[in-house]
Amino acid sequence: MLHAPTDPAGDRAGDRAGDRAAAAAVRRAVAGTLAGHVAADRPVLVACSGGADSLALAVAVLAVAGPERASAVTVDHGLQPGSADRAAATAAQLAGLGYRRVLVRAVTVSGGGGPEAAARSARYRALAGAAAEVTAPDGPPAAVLLGHTLDDQAETVLLGLARGSGPRSVAGMREWREPFGRPLLAVRRAQTEAACRAAGLAWWEDPHNGDPRYTRVRLRREVLPLLEDVLHGGAAEALARTADQLADDLAALDELAAEAARRCGDGAGGLSRAPLRALPTAVRRRVLRTWVAAAGAGPLTADHLARLDRQVRSGRPGAAVRLPGGSDAVLSADRLWCRPAGAPAGPDGRLGHGGSPVVDQAAGAGVATPGEASAVPPERGT
Numbered sequence: 001m002l003h004a005p006t007d008p009a010g011d012r013a014g015d016r017a018g019d020r021a022a023a024a025a026v027r028r029a030v031a032g033t034l035a036g037h038v039a040a041d042r043p044v045l046v047a048c049s050g051g052a053d054s055l056a057l058a059v060a061v062l063a064v065a066g067p068e069r070a071s072a073v074t075v076d077h078g079l080q081p082g083s084a085d086r087a088a089a090t091a092a093q094l095a096g097l098g099y100r101r102v103l104v105r106a107v108t109v110s111g112g113g114g115p116e117a118a119a120r121s122a123r124y125r126a127l128a129g130a131a132a133e134v135t136a137p138d139g140p141p142a143a144v145l146l147g148h149t150l151d152d153q154a155e156t157v158l159l160g161l162a163r164g165s166g167p168r169s170v171a172g173m174r175e176w177r178e179p180f181g182r183p184l185l186a187v188r189r190a191q192t193e194a195a196c197r198a199a200g201l202a203w204w205e206d207p208h209n210g211d212p213r214y215t216r217v218r219l220r221r222e223v224l225p226l227l228e229d230v231l232h233g234g235a236a237e238a239l240a241r242t243a244d245q246l247a248d249d250l251a252a253l254d255e256l257a258a259e260a261a262r263r264c265g266d267g268a269g270g271l272s273r274a275p276l277r278a279l280p281t282a283v284r285r286r287v288l289r290t291w292v293a294a295a296g297a298g299p300l301t302a303d304h305l306a307r308l309d310r311q312v313r314s315g316r317p318g319a320a321v322r323l324p325g326g327s328d329a330v331l332s333a334d335r336l337w338c339r340p341a342g343a344p345a346g347p348d349g350r351l352g353h354g355g356s357p358v359v360d361q362a363a364g365a366g367v368a369t370p371g372e373a374s375a376v377p378p379e380r381g382t
Contacts, residue, residue, distance in 0.1 A: 002204055003052070005197045022194035023059070026187055030060040033145070033183035037176040043142040045131050046072045046099075047123075050090035050204035054147035056192035057184060059199050061145060062098055071142070073103040073130040075123050079115075079208070086204065093201070103130050116214065131179060141179055148173055148182045151189040154236040155219050157243050166302065171250055172243035185240065257286035269295070270335040276312055285309055295338035297327035312336060 048054040076087035107122040160169030227235035
């Protein structure tokens, strides 16, 4: 559905002034992100769906970065009739704004994790390909700017809280995570719509954004408005502020964990148990997660990580945790090793000709000692 660039309350002078103020706020947000994260000679690629958020972003990027530096891309997910025509119309609208290079990328949405996750994966692959295309052969890689707003951030934080997916999920989206930037995380959705009105632009509202079968839609239309009512306003801003504060804490913990990993590493791919056990739980678990990823296993669920942490703290030599990706984490007297699942281990836990530990196959994440099945109950996690 297209939204005309008019204010339903009327075209009063105050409305027009408010729209111009919103457009200026969007421009300031874009200028701040570019100044803070993107070198002046680096190309900028705007991802635009034709919605108010990404259209307002496109207008601001063109004003701040200029047409020589800025390009745009729109992705056709092919999930609804007429999607190719919609993508073509968005491309024409971007060209009309002054973009000299506009790419249209059609993707096939498939894979696990639900339709939203599959569409997101396909979209980010397309954006990475488009960024490579607009990057000069000997130039810096293009930065990709996305139109997520403070409202999107609040929804993300709520989802993370409700799903119990840990502090990293509750910390939400970051303003910058190479090569992707989200300049509008402090801008409200109402401001992007006002910025479009100020520019005289009609914007597209994806029908999926009103479909209550999607959890995020119900959060947007039912849960957040209820929170705003119960808390007398400010709920979305408070959720976004929580994400910012938690992100700062996570960054500090990650730095501590990186230093701890250097101290605990034994130089042969294993971890020394004694210094690992002495770490605070939050730091130790970060070290374990990073170590597992470096060994080619994972990703770990909360259940895997809790079992692995318990193994380090109180497991007996020979105890093993079955990890995703076909690996076992095996404990020796003073080391933790990662090896192919079921492979025999030598006396030190590395590959060798010793006996194989018994692993809880059914849970896929059990802890066991040689000759003894795990009695550790399954734990909740994502």
